[in-house]
Amino acid sequence: MMKLQKLLSYVRRAVDDYNMIKDGDRIAVGISGGKDSLTLLLALKSLQRFYPEKFELEAITISLGFDNFDLEAVKKMCDEIGVRYTVQDTYIGQIIFQERKEKNPCSLCSKMRKAALYDVAKKLGCNKIALGHNKDDVIQTLLLSMFYEGRIHTFSPVTHLEDINLHSIRPLIYAPEKEVISFSRKYGLPVVKSPCPADGKTKREDMKIFIKQLRKQYDHFDSRMFGAIQRSFIDGWNIERKTP
């Protein structure tokens, strides 16, 4: 069972290694209702208490307009920890599945969701967005990118979205998914089941199964892959090259 302290050690290290947080930041945490983003919210709230750089938090959910998406328990959690929670209703689900009948719904949905999230964050006066990608997501994204796009790429720990002058940060990149799951259970986080019709049937799910096999066959698979990313020239990953 992962304790808060262990989670905080992952988060603090990632935040420090990649200079994710500066004094005066207003950080919007993107809450999908999944285990990762709820864990991230709790971690950042706890970090706020002792981190030398002072920052403020907002929580934002972009609702895709599906039925059966009950956020009451998430609202309650935000109330309890004292973070303002904003839910933005949209028609993204309807546009993608009913009007456009997209063959690859995930990529368009991700773009529309991000645009909506950035918009709300800006309106709330935030200069940063925190996303809940964990260590497994980093490795899956690298392999997906190699297999389907023929390039060596994964998302960066910190991205500057220049046109809207917003930074996105990913403080959970050192936290393995298994540990995030155990943390979210131990602390009874109000995880909402994804109402998305594509959930569980994606290329990413297939990649997860493939990685499970690779782990059995190769010792230290995750740390080798993750280390390779950090020693690579993929945008924003190399810690040594970052330090002046």
Ligand SMILES: Nc1ncnc2c1ncn2[C@@H]1O[C@H](COP(=O)(O)OP(=O)(O)OP(=O)(O)O)[C@@H](O)[C@H]1O
């Ligand atoms: N509808 C949404 N509203 C706000 N933020 C979102 C939403 N969907 C995703 N995000 C943000 O983007 C991150 C990555 O999205 P993704 O769909 O890959 O989630 P995930 O890996 O399933 O994580 P989670 O367990 O938090 O759902 C999430 O962790 C969250 O921070």
